[in-house]
Each structure stands twice: as C-alpha cells, then as structure tokens.
Amino acid sequence: MGAGEPARCAAIVGTGLIGQGWAIVFARMGWDVRLYDVNAAMLAEARGLIQQQLNELERHGLLTGADAIAGRVHVASSLPDALKGASYIQENSPENLEIKRALFSALDAAAEPLAVIGSSTSSIPASLFTEHLSGRHRCLVAHPVNPPYLIPVVELCPAPWTSQEALDGAHAVMAAIGQKPVLVKREIEGFVLNRLQGALLHEAFRLVSEGVASAEDIDVTVKDGLGLRWSFMGPFETIDLNAPGGIADYCARYGGLYRSIGATQGECVAWEGALVDALSDERRTLLPTEDLAKRRFWRDEKLMRLMRHKQNNGDDNG
Amino acid sequence: MGAGEPARCAAIVGTGLIGQGWAIVFARMGWDVRLYDVNAAMLAEARGLIQQQLNELERHGLLTGADAIAGRVHVASSLPDALKGASYIQENSPENLEIKRALFSALDAAAEPLAVIGSSTSSIPASLFTEHLSGRHRCLVAHPVNPPYLIPVVELCPAPWTSQEALDGAHAVMAAIGQKPVLVKREIEGFVLNRLQGALLHEAFRLVSEGVASAEDIDVTVKDGLGLRWSFMGPFETIDLNAPGGIADYCARYGGLYRSIGATQGECVAWEGALVDALSDERRTLLPTEDLAKRRFWRDEKLMRLMRHKQNNGDDNG
Numbered sequence: 001m002g003a004g005e006p007a008r009c010a011a012i013v014g015t016g017l018i019g020q021g022w023a024i025v026f027a028r029m030g031w032d033v034r035l036y037d038v039n040a041a042m043l044a045e046a047r048g049l050i051q052q053q054l055n056e057l058e059r060h061g062l063l064t065g066a067d068a069i070a071g072r073v074h075v076a077s078s079l080p081d082a083l084k085g086a087s088y089i090q091e092n093s094p095e096n097l098e099i100k101r102a103l104f105s106a107l108d109a110a111a112e113p114l115a116v117i118g119s120s121t122s123s124i125p126a127s128l129f130t131e132h133l134s135g136r137h138r139c140l141v142a143h144p145v146n147p148p149y150l151i152p153v154v155e156l157c158p159a160p161w162t163s164q165e166a167l168d169g170a171h172a173v174m175a176a177i178g179q180k181p182v183l184v185k186r187e188i189e190g191f192v193l194n195r196l197q198g199a200l201l202h203e204a205f206r207l208v209s210e211g212v213a214s215a216e217d218i219d220v221t222v223k224d225g226l227g228l229r230w231s232f233m234g235p236f237e238t239i240d241l242n243a244p245g246g247i248a249d250y251c252a253r254y255g256g257l258y259r260s261i262g263a264t265q266g267e268c269v270a271w272e273g274a275l276v277d278a279l280s281d282e283r284r285t286l287l288p289t290e291d292l293a294k295r296r297f298w299r300d301e302k303l304m305r306l307m308r309h310k311q312n313n314g315d316d317n318g
Numbered sequence: 319m320g321a322g323e324p325a326r327c328a329a330i331v332g333t334g335l336i337g338q339g340w341a342i343v344f345a346r347m348g349w350d351v352r353l354y355d356v357n358a359a360m361l362a363e364a365r366g367l368i369q370q371q372l373n374e375l376e377r378h379g380l381l382t383g384a385d386a387i388a389g390r391v392h393v394a395s396s397l398p399d400a401l402k403g404a405s406y407i408q409e410n411s412p413e414n415l416e417i418k419r420a421l422f423s424a425l426d427a428a429a430e431p432l433a434v435i436g437s438s439t440s441s442i443p444a445s446l447f448t449e450h451l452s453g454r455h456r457c458l459v460a461h462p463v464n465p466p467y468l469i470p471v472v473e474l475c476p477a478p479w480t481s482q483e484a485l486d487g488a489h490a491v492m493a494a495i496g497q498k499p500v501l502v503k504r505e506i507e508g509f510v511l512n513r514l515q516g517a518l519l520h521e522a523f524r525l526v527s528e529g530v531a532s533a534e535d536i537d538v539t540v541k542d543g544l545g546l547r548w549s550f551m552g553p554f555e556t557i558d559l560n561a562p563g564g565i566a567d568y569c570a571r572y573g574g575l576y577r578s579i580g581a582t583q584g585e586c587v588a589w590e591g592a593l594v595d596a597l598s599d600e601r602r603t604l605l606p607t608e609d610l611a612k613r614r615f616w617r618d619e620k621l622m623r624l625m626r627h628k629q630n631n632g633d634d635n636g
Contacts, residue, residue, distance in 0.1 A: 123575060145543050150546075151542070151543055151546055151547075152542045152543075153538060153539055153542040153543035155539070180538050180542040180543075182531065182535035182536075182538050182539050183531065183532070183535055184530060184531055185529055185530055185531060186529070186530060188530055189575075189578060189579050189582070190575065190576075190579040192525060192530065192531050192535070192536060192539050193539050193543050193544060194575075194576075194579065195521055195525065195579055195583070196518055196521055196522065196525075196536070196539065196540065196544060197544055197553070198521075198576045198579045198580060198583070199517045199518050199520065199521035199580075199583055200514055200517050200518045200553055201553055201557070201576065202517065202576070202580050202583070203513055203514055203516075203517035204514065204553050204554065207510060207513065207514075211503055211504070212502060212503055212504060212506055212510065213500065213501065213502055213503060213510050214501070215552075215554040216554075217500035217501055217510070218500075218510060218514070218552055218553065218554060219551065219552020219553065219554050219555050220471060220498050220500050220552065221471055221473070221500050221510050221511050221514065221552070222514065222548050222552040222553055223548060223549065223550055223551055223552045223555075224469070224470045224471040224498040225463050225469055225470075225471035225498075225511050226511060226514060226515055226548065227545055227547075227548030227549040227550075227552070228468075228469055228549055228621060228624060228625075229469075229545075229617070229621070230540050230541060230544070230545030230548055230549070231541060231545040231546055231548070231549035231624065232541055232545075232620045232624065233537065233541055233617065233620075234533075234536055234537020234538065234539070234540040234541050234545075235515070235518055235519055235522050235536065235537065235540055236522065236533040236534075236536060236537050236597065236601065237537050237541075237601075237605075239519070240601045240605065240610075241610065241613060241614050241617055244610075245607075246598065246601060246602065246605075246607060246610055247594070247597055247598050247601050248594055248595075248597075248598040251589040251590065251594045251597075255588070255589035255590060255594075257441060257507075257508065257512075258508075258512075258516045258519065258520070258589065259586060259588065259589070260507060261507050261508040261512065261513055261516045262516060262517075262520050262586035263586070264507070265513070265516070265517055265520070265586075266584040266585065266586070267584065268577060268580035268581070268583075268584070270573070270577065271569040271573035271576065271577070272569065272573060276565070276566055276569045276573075277566075279554065279565055279566075279569075280564065280565050280566040283554065283555075283558045283564060283565050284564065287555075287558065287564075289563075289564060292558075292559065292562075292564055295559060296559050299547070299551065299559055302550045302551075302631070303546060303547070305627070305631050306546060306549065306550065306627070307546075309623070309624070309627040313620070313623050
C-alpha cells in the first residue's frame with residue numbers, strides 16, 4: 001500500500017482457525033478486515049483468538065505492532081455489513097457442498113460489484129458451488145495451508161467460467177499480502193499440494209506395508225534428507241542443480257532409474273486395517289496421545305522459527 | 319569419544335566429492351581419517367579440497383578449529399596403509415558393478431578383522447558386489463546424501479548375508495559421528511530416499527505434462543508449502559499432527575480422498591521428449607545455463623544457514 005492510498009478492505013466469512021489465519025495475513029499488511037460467521041459464538045471469540053496469535057507472532061519477532069494490527073480487524077454485525085467496501089472476500093465455511101452453494105449465493109448477492117470471492121476449500125472445485133450465480137465469473141478457489149500466516153502458499157484454482165480478470169485480481173491480492181499464489185490451471189482433485197503430498201505418502205505407506213522401513217526412519221529420511229532442500233528449493237530446482245547440465249541432463253542420467261522405480265509404485269496400498277493399526281501403534285509409542293497437543297505447539301514454534309530464519313536470509317534471492 | 323579414549327580411525331576409499339564429504343564428517347567428530355584413491359591425482363588434491371570445505375563450514379559457524387580437523391585427515395600411501403587400524407571403511411568408487419566387485423575384494427582382504435565396510439552406492443545393492451567375499455557378512459550399503467556434512471541422513475541397507483553385528487556396528491558409527499542412520503530392511507531399488515523423491519517427482523512431471531501447473535508453481539508449492547514442515551518433521555509426523563486423534567484419525571478422515579487421488583497417479587509419464595524439452599526451457603528461462611554453477615553455490619549457502627538454524631534450535635527435541 002503506497003503512502004496516501006486508502007486501506008484496502010477484505011471480508012473474512014467463516015471465522016474458525018482458517019478464517020482467523022486469513023484475518024492475520026490481511027491485517028498485518030495494512031488491510032482493514034471485516035469478520036463474519038453465522039455461528040455467533042465463533043464470531044464472538046474470533047477477535048480474541050486473532051489477538052493471541054498476533055501476540056505469539058510478535059513474541060517470535062515475526063511482526064511488530066500486534067495491537068495496531070488487531071485494531072484493523074473488525075467484527076461485522078451481518079453478512080452485508082461485512083461485505084460492504086470489501087474488494088476481496090475469503091470464504092471459510094465447512095467442507096460441505098450445500099453450505100458452500102448457499103453461502104456463495106448470499107456472498108454474490110451482497111458483495112460489491114467488483115469484489116473477487118475466493119474459497120478456502122481444500123477439496124471441492126468451485127464449479128460445484130458457483131455455477132448458478134450471476135457473478136460466477138468472479139468466484140474461484142484460493143486454498144491456503146494452515147496456518148496461512150506461517151505457510152505462505154495459496155493455490156488459486158478457477159472454475160471454467162472464472163474470468164481472467166478475477167483470477168488476475170486474486171493473484172494480485174495474494175501477492176500484495178505477501179502470500180505465494182500458485183495457479184492450478186484446471187480443476188483437479190486435491191489441487192497440486194495435496195496431490196504431491198499424496199504421492200509421497202502413498203510411497204511411504206507402501207514402504208511400511210512391505211516391511212522396507214519403519215515410519216520413524218521414513219520421517220528421518222525426509223526431515224534430515226529430502227526436506228532440507230525442499231524447504232527452500234522445489235523438486236524441479238533440486239534436480240536442475242543435481243546434474244552438471246541441468247534438468248535435461250538429470251532426466252537423461254536418471255530418468256531410467258526413476259522409471260524403473262516408478263514401475264513398482266503404481267498400485268496404492270489402502271490406508272486402513274492392520275497397516276494403519278501398526279502405524280498408529282508406532283506413532284503412539286513415539287508420541288502418546290496425551291502429548292499430541294503439546295507436539296502441535298512444538299510444530300508451530302518450529303514453523304515460526306523457520307519462517308523467521310527464512311525472513312532473515314532473504315529466501316527468494318539468496 | 320570419551321576422555322582418554324584413543325581416537326577411532328576411518329578409512330575413506332575413493333576421494334571424489336562424496337569421499338571428501340565423508341572425511342569431513344568423521345574428522346569433525348574427532349576421528350582419524352585415512353584417505354586412499356587409485357587415482358593418484360584425485361588423491362593428491364583431496365586434502366586441499368577438504369581443507370577448503372572445512373574453512374567454509376567454519377566461516378558459517380558450523381564448526382570451529384578447521385585446521386585441527388584437517389590435521390586429522392591423512393593421505394595413505396597404499397590401500398593396505400589406509401585400512402591399517404581403521405574400524406570403519408567407507409567406499410566411494412564410481413557406480414560401476416565391476417569396479418565395486420574388485421575393490422571390495424581388495425578391501426575385504428586387507429581390512430582389519432573386525433572392520434565394517436560400507437559402500438556409498440546410490441543404486442547397486444551390496445549383494446551384487448559382496449557375495450564372493452569371505453567377509454561378506456561385514457559389508458553393506460551406507461548411502462549418504464551429498465554433501466553428507468550438511469545433509470545427515472545415511473541409508474543403511476544390508477545384503478541378505480550382512481550380519482546383525484555389522485549392521486549394528488555401522489549404525490553405531492553413523493550415530494557416533496552425528497549422522498542420521500535409517501535402516502532399509504531389505505534391498506530395494508532406489509532404497510528409501512530416492513523412492514520417496516521419485517514418487518513426488520513422478521506426480522510433479524505428470525502435473526506439468528497434463529497442463530495443470532507450471533514447474534515454477536510446483537516448486538513454490540513445495541518450498542513455500544509442503545517443504546517447510548518436512549524440513550523438521552517427516553510425512554508421518556506431519557499427518558499425525560494434522561488430525562485431532564493422530565494418524566489413525568487422519569487416515570479415517572482423508573484416506574478416501576487420497577485413495578481417490580492415488581487412483582489417478584498410477585501411470586508414470588516418461589521423463590523424455592517434449593515434456594523434458596518444455597521443462598528445460600522453463601528452467602533455463604528462470605536460470606540460464608551459465609548461472610547453474612552460481613546457483614549451486616547459493617544452494618550450499620542456503621543449506622549451511624539452514625543447518626546452523628537447526629543446530630541453534632535443537633531440532634530434535636524442540
């Protein structure tokens with residue numbers, strides 16, 4: 001936001017964990033945020049929870065002025081009140097098609113004429129809940145990772161009728177608030193992130209089910225191996241740098257090996273029954289159920305420190 | 319190494335990049351290291367290159383006393399000279415079965431009776447080059463990631479005749495020098511790390527070939543999304559923390575989604591032809607060929623800073 005420009009305004013509809021995270025992402029970049037949720041109790045506690053998370057981020061050196069940021073987050077008295085003046089709307093209702101269809105009808109009816117409407121859905125393509133809308137051209141999926149204020153990637157996935165203008169607008173909004181928008185060019189189950197995660201998980205489940213390695217050792221292989229490079233380079237850049245002549249050279253050298261490996265990776269094992277029992281036993285031995293909550297706190301601390309490290313090291317440009 | 323204990327001695331046979339990396343890993347933990355290579359020119363320059371890398375690590379605060387560490391690295395005059403007194407031997411010859419067969423014959427003949435012999439091979443199972451040896455029980459694969467002094471995972475993969483004692487011994491050596499040994503319980507193509515990498519890469523290639531996303535956006539999805547968590551948790555711990563009741567709960571909630579995704583991930587696209595041309599064009603636009611070397615330097619700087627960050631944050635225990 002340049003000096004003298006008016007603050008831009010985003011509406012966050014649905015104020016559970018994901019909605020709270022979005023509010024932080026917008027407010028810390030100077031946007032005014034208006035919160036709404038049909039669940040009055042959830043709406044009532046949202047600002048307090050946002051303030052708590054902002055305080056945590058400030059304590060970790062990830063932002064300054066938590067109170068001023070929280071001051072830009074307002075609770076709206078109604079859906080139309082939330083949408084008034086908002087140039088961008090982020091929807092975060094439960095993963096239920098009927099709920100989303102009804103909510104998008106209400107959003108499209110009350111939104112400002114030029115507002116773009118993104119859905120946080122991780123699994124429902126926008127075409128299934130926007131086809132009936134007169135403003136369907138301005139609707140799309142903007143799928144975040146939780147928490148979005150620590151994990152910046154946002155998957156933008158248009159419906160077939162989403163306009164290029166709306167897609168560009170959502171991309172510009174995400175870039176403006178410091179997120180990392182990626183384009184999923186057509187609707188596909190799992191979008192990109194969960195398809196990549198699923199591919200690796202399927203192989204991990206297979207290796208456990210075939211007795212090749214323990215879950216613990218697979219975790220070590222990633223966190224003390226593959227995941228180190230992947231935290232600042234993607235998989236393509238990684239292989240591009242791993243052969244003298246770049247990615248084409250890598251494919252010529254190792255494509256045969258990976259094709260041979262791939263021929264034994266086609267069939268997915270089911271994530272159920274004795275395999276899941278054994279995995280659960282192993283995990284619960286490493287981390288008892290009563291420690292799960294504490295370990296989630298540990299994870300979030302780790303993420304905050306990692307993000308601060310990345311900030312301090314200018315991750316994009318070296 | 320406890321006070322008063324004699325320094326332990328490792329032999330590094332094959333002193334290219336990987337062998338140099340192993341020398342650093344052993345020497346920085348107080349081991350005496352003896353280098354040997356049939357290529358006299360490579361052997362002659364190894365110590366100097368090791369000293370350079372140690373200086374870099376000291377400059378980044380990843381170790382102190384680079385000169386003292388380099389002082390523990392000795393160039394042997396012959397293979398028997400290198401193996402004399404070594405309780406652990408790491409072989410790093412080219413990925414060629416005949417070379418490894420011949421070299422392991424020489425290693426087994428000259429090694430101390432109780433020495434364990436590990437191979438750095440990334441693709442050849444130990445059974446193919448150790449079957450004929452009288453000491454085949456003490457041979458196994460100990461596959462590192464380059465550079466091993468920054469990426470600690472080591473895949474230990476026994477041949478069918480590798481003794482439990484030798485496997486335990488190699489595991490203890492790797493743990494003692496601060497690496498992260500994982501057990502690949504039986505010989506399998508690609509071991510664990512490259513199978514996991516391959517699974518994710520196959521999906522990445524597929525998404526590009528089907529026009530779902532650009533290589534650049536797939537890289538962003540990993541480095542600003544999945545890879546952040548995977549740099550300090552593995553894939554199983556990640557999903558264990560992503561459902562209220564842990565991994566069993568996660569499988570019950572999302573197993574169906576991932577199975578459905580998996581059903582469309584079976585067939586691998588070939589890493590060749592127009593697909594690789596397009597990927598190479600995209601990468602070379604982002605990073606011209608003449609900048610590849612510079613970017614590898616950037617990658618190694620990033621890794622060094624990330625490892626220092628992990629050291630400072632007590633990565634294993636929070």
